[in-house]
Amino acid sequence: MRRRQFLKYGSVVAVFTTATVSLPSLLAAQIADPGDLPTGDDADFDLEIVDVDVELIDGSTVPMYAFSHAGQPPSIPGPILRVKQGDTVRIDIRNSSTKPHGFQILGQTNAATTGIAPSEGDGDDKVRIEFVATKPGTYFYVDGDNAPINRVLGLHGALIVEPTNGYADGAARKKPMPYPAGSATANMKSLFTAFGEATIDGKQARFPGKPWQAGREYVWIFNQIDPVLCRRIAAGENPSASEFQEQFHPRYFTINGLCGMDAAHDKATCPTGHVGEPALIRSMNAGLATHSPHIHGNHVFVLTQSNANGVPVYQQDLFEHDVWLMPPMMIKDVLLPFTTPPDLPPAPWRMVQEKYPLQYPMHCHNEISQTSAGGSYPMGLMTDWEIEGPLVTS
Ligand SMILES: [Cu+2]
Structure with a gap:
């Protein structure tokens, strides 16, 4: 089991820097270049779920969960996963947290797994999902287990599906657009053509x-943190979804x-x-x-x-x-x-x-x-x- 990791919050603000902690910016690990995706039986993305202590803007810390590319520093939100429409995408997930977790891409089919037990760290205890990326756009990946708690406590990120023919003007290919010419609306195409x-x-x-x-x-992911609930859950409490939402x-x-x-x-x-x-x-x-x-x-x-x-x-x-x-x-x-x-x-x-x-x-x-x-x-x-x-x- 990995020990709890520390997520330094205000990495750009020198006053929060301490000698013992030097993780990169939470966003530094986010971009995965689709050109670098492995082929064959390797996973396209190798994700790990870990327990983290997150430093907040006032210097206090709260216990949360975070995703990371395996072996990379964790971040909240998790790393951006970028794929192309029609890709067969394989994602391996290992749970190195002390609690059970799941993984789900909302809006994609066959892209969910639940109840991954805490890992023993022997390297073979990964769970794989494999799906074909569909409609281009922006999707949430989350820990769908114990909803909405695990998600709000840090386990969320963006999956971006890029189009294969992302041009507003179709065959002319002069006006790039992040959606396919074949299914974008007429007004979306008009707007990108006008730029x-x-x-x-x-x-x-x-x-x-x-x-x-x-x-x-740019990706903007919003979230909110209740430090009291974060600490209660880290201490072993197990509120229901309705208790969590009410409190x-x-x-x-x-x-x-x-x-x-x-x-x-x-x-x-x-x-x-x-x-x-x-x-x-x-x-x-x-x-x-x-x-x-x-x-x-x-x-x-x-x-x-x-x-x-x-x-x-x-x-x-x-x-x-x-x-x-x-x-x-x-x-x-x-x-x-x-x-x-x-x-x-x-x-x-x-x-x-x-x-x-x-x-x-x-x-x-x-x-x-x-x-x-x-x-x-x-x-x-x-x-x-x-x-x-x-x-x-x-
Ligand atoms: Cu204003």
Whole structure:
């Protein structure tokens, strides 16, 4: 049995650094390059579930669970699993926690296992799931056992299914899109076709600059932490789902496991680019509180919304949102267009009061989530996004 591991929380904030702990950023281990996937009988992903002590933004620690790529530092959320539509995906899961756990990808078929006993550490006690990745989009993987407790206590992450023909303009293949040309809605294709066009029908167009680029995306996973319940469960209590939900009083509201300043300083969390570089944000809520993320400077287009089974539904009516609603387990892919904010002067040299880079916040409109530890503001579910400079074209 592995001993409990320590997840340092505010890795970018020097004041929290101690001599004995030097784990990398929670997000550093998240990206798995699909080009590196092993072939043959090897698993595509080798995951391990471990017990962790997580350092929070105020320096306190709480016991939680975490996924890791086997042999890598654990993280909350777990590593991003990236696959292609039609891939046969094999995932090995080993439970090195002191408690039994499961694994499930919501919205994919044959992608679940339950009741994995704590491992004895002999290397042969892995459980494998194997499934064929279907509809491109963003999916939750979770420990579906003891729901919702194990998930909220850290065992959640993103599976991203990429399209094989991800172009808005089909055969022309000039306008990349994170969904397949064959099944995306007409309006999704129109939007991605419009990116990078300076003029349309002789008129000044809405989205000059570059087309969306494959890989220009961010994952935002929201969660909440109730340290009292975390400690009670680590001490051996076994509340029912309804007891957990009734007694859940979160004191920390996280985005990619980070709060406030730590999130704003995390490069994987803070969308950055020039005007004319549209970015995809895959937003997900693993917790029990409903969130209402809100962005300054631009509006976002909601492209997909998960249904009750966790499958992305491609949207035909693409509304521009100032705020978008994220109930528990909701997944929405939204597009941040990186257009010139309407209050900017028409030329950079006229920007006397503020100069590039321009920083805009994303914060949740559920006000309690803007605090941590019962009142420390603004150290909750928020981050920045940054416009580095004026319009660039390809
Ligand atoms: Cu605001």
